[in-house]
Amino acid sequence: MTNLSPSDKALVPFVSVDNMMKLVHHIGIEEMLTGLADYIEADFKRWELFDKTPRIASHSAEGVIELMPTSDGEVYGFKYVNGHPKNTRDGLQTVTAFGLLADVGTGYPVLLSEMTVLTALRTAATSAMVARHLAPKGADTMAMIGAGAQSEFQSLAMKAICGVKNIRLYDIDPAASAKAARNLSGMGLSVTVADTREDAMQGAQIITTCTADKQYATILTDNMVGSGVHINAIGGDCPGKTELAPAILHRSDIFVEFPPQTRIEGEIQQLAEDHPVTEMWQVINGTAKGRTRADQITLFDSVGFAIEDFSALRYVRDQIKGTEMYHDLDLLADPDDPRDLFGMVQRAKG
Amino acid sequence: MTNLSPSDKALVPFVSVDNMMKLVHHIGIEEMLTGLADYIEADFKRWELFDKTPRIASHSAEGVIELMPTSDGEVYGFKYVNGHPKNTRDGLQTVTAFGLLADVGTGYPVLLSEMTVLTALRTAATSAMVARHLAPKGADTMAMIGAGAQSEFQSLAMKAICGVKNIRLYDIDPAASAKAARNLSGMGLSVTVADTREDAMQGAQIITTCTADKQYATILTDNMVGSGVHINAIGGDCPGKTELAPAILHRSDIFVEFPPQTRIEGEIQQLAEDHPVTEMWQVINGTAKGRTRADQITLFDSVGFAIEDFSALRYVRDQIKGTEMYHDLDLLADPDDPRDLFGMVQRAKG
Structure with missing residues (x-):
């Protein structure tokens, strides 16, 4: 019988805003700022090996939505971020953001995180x-x-x-x-x-x-x-x-x-x-x-710059290990037999 | 006292793989295919008004990770998709995908969804x-x-x-x-x-x-x-x-x-x-x-092409309304006072 629960590989750790704030207090805000600075500095040191794509912007009359990807050859990351100056008029944030890390070798996402606080x-x-x-x-x-x-x-x-x-x-x-x-x-x-x-x-x-x-x-x-x-x-x-x-x-x-x-x-x-x-x-x-x-x-x-977001996500990924400050997101389909996606869907019936 | 629970605006509906499969069976697979075809056809009819950015690819020896953004001026969408032919050797999918829709007017995400099944x-x-x-x-x-x-x-x-x-x-x-x-x-x-x-x-x-x-x-x-x-x-x-x-x-x-x-x-x-x-x-x-x-x-x-993914996400967004086939993700920070992000973080302590 096929196991209907997703495998570990299909689950992506997700850090919500609530968990990001818990992580800040778990680590201590000054210690976290110091840790982030060290990760960012380490990535500045190896700056040349990063894939430095310019950000991809979608402009409108009201603002901009941007995707900021980068990769160090082993890990790929991107940030989604918007900038809408008039948002505050409606009680919304001018800038919101989230980000993702993925394994370059498999293309599988390995972290999804809020990035308003993290940015x-x-x-x-x-x-x-x-x-x-x-x-x-x-x-x-x-x-x-x-x-x-x-x-x-x-x-x-x-x-x-x-x-x-x-x-x-x-x-x-x-x-x-x-x-x-x-x-x-x-x-x-x-x-x-x-x-x-x-x-x-x-x-x-x-x-x-x-x-x-x-x-x-x-x-x-x-x-x-x-x-x-x-x-x-x-x-x-x-x-x-x-x-x-x-x-x-x-x-x-x-x-x-x-x-x-x-x-x-x-x-x-x-x-x-x-x-x-x-x-x-x-x-x-x-x-x-x-x-x-x-x-x-x-x-x-x-x-x-995108590399700073990449460093920050890397830091978060390392820090949440062994904590309860994330939950697993069922984001990726993972049939037992890759050719049998349809069978996986059918077996989920009822 | 500040309300620590995120506001409705800060929550993003998320359709997991499990919920996507439930949605397929709730609608009926043939009805869903027909509905998707109608949404895709409707977007092909208004093809000219879409922002048609080429996909942004990050290539490696093992495969490719791509971001496929588009926008119709009111809604923005992108799909994350990888292609790693050797993955099946390790029991992984060659292709996995997820996607997002956001409101162009505010930049706020309005849907995050698995897209392996949906693609x-x-x-x-x-x-x-x-x-x-x-x-x-x-x-x-x-x-x-x-x-x-x-x-x-x-x-x-x-x-x-x-x-x-x-x-x-x-x-x-x-x-x-x-x-x-x-x-x-x-x-x-x-x-x-x-x-x-x-x-x-x-x-x-x-x-x-x-x-x-x-x-x-x-x-x-x-x-x-x-x-x-x-x-x-x-x-x-x-x-x-x-x-x-x-x-x-x-x-x-x-x-x-x-x-x-x-x-x-x-x-x-x-x-x-x-x-x-x-x-x-x-x-x-x-x-x-x-x-x-x-x-x-x-x-x-x-x-x-990206517009087909956009149409599919649009369809899912419309179909999940009033159902329980999604859950709300705490993805966006939403302080009462946009200038007081720090205060929001501090008040979350303990």
Whole structure:
């Protein structure tokens, strides 16, 4: 008699939003950010062997839906992510995401996971991992410009991975700053809510910009930025959306993830197409220089890249082993005899 | 107090393999094939308004993993599908698949579904829908060359949609023919197992080829094919894999799904790049001619296209409403305040 229950191979571990949040608390949020940063750094080190397809975008008047695939030759991964700025008007998220890993050798999926929470974690882990390489030595104060959904993750990642102790928050909406300050209280950081951007920048060696304006904005003007700082520019992440005055870019050494994507989506869309940039993976594997002078401005023009999602899914896959923080999804048909799919369907009757 | 359970908007209906099989039996397999054919035909009629991205393939030594996205401007869909011929050696499926629909206006996924079973159904439904347009009038006998996983679905679809009464099965492996004949018994078809391909073709007005050879094979030679038949060529569906002798192609009027894809993957990869073909959607909406003469050989060079998967997912989405044949997946994070993702994570603690 044919066994009607799917075999182990046909079941795909699934991490729901609820289980992702349980996993965060099981591991500890700072430990998870650190773990993610280590996985991302490890994948940046072997950057060259990845299949780096550009993301596949489906644009509409309301927004964009993207598939971001990559592969290291053994494991394949992709992320589904949307961006719909007007969603918040209807009480929906601007961005939602989920992701999948599959075995390259068999094509069988091996992990399906929510990625709204996970993307927030990997974005912060990437920022802090990069700051660990580029920020001035002894940096302990970060200006956090924009107190939206990413701000607390950025703050905790910079604490856990770079040793930041002081966060100086600024947002045009005081309620957002108050929300972030409240969320960060009791987490071992000294948090100051600043009245102005200039005030937020006082004494900061790291400046993170993460605002939501969908246009060419000038969140930082040239005169606000002193020498020797590290700028972690997160918010300029799609065509037509930037945060920094061009003069700052001209004073900075610019580090990016994947130049073909950053030139379209990042701060450097404001610059000439051949403006020199350094690929971050080369700094990490030692083939390019990072910070070379104390008075240098380093700028990480971050837009998010598929390999970071791949690293994050890899981390989750390793962490859920032996836990109950996933359940098995009956996603793949698995007849005993591959030629007898019809028989499998028929035997399921009644 | 924040409600920790996800909102309706954050839950995505998921159709497992088990539920897909239940749905097949709930609807009835012939009724489902007919319903799918109607949805596919409706989408062929409005072919021009679809976003027809080529599939995005990640190739490896062992096989391929593909993402097949499309959109009609209101709904977005994609299918994940792998092809790993050596999988059967290890007791795994050559092809597994799943798919997703999302709302273009919000980017929110609205359906996640297994598609291994569903792809088998939609492939057969597409074949029969096309045969309804191209096969000679009164066709009641089909030669089924290749008795693999697709053969029973093809046979039942041709019965339900085109009125076929007799199936003449041939496979190089008699065990495969016996399996298909056994599965089709008691289903209102007269099934004959033929000893040779020539024998299978006796009296058949429709010839379906669906074999698994991953090479340029000659399943049908020129002398086997009489005038006036309709050939439904399913098996030639990737570069380097064909089933028909080129001479047959030269005697036939050839109908295809999406020429840029069929020229790479279909039988016509054996022909000149500018060999004339007719796009099937134009036959269906009346802007191109189908069968014009009784002695004409019509050939549907089918490779499978993203729009057929989209139609199939659309059908499933409509059919599961009000049933219990899906469950809600907690795939999307949905904080009360979109800026307070961190707070949502923190409140989930303990």
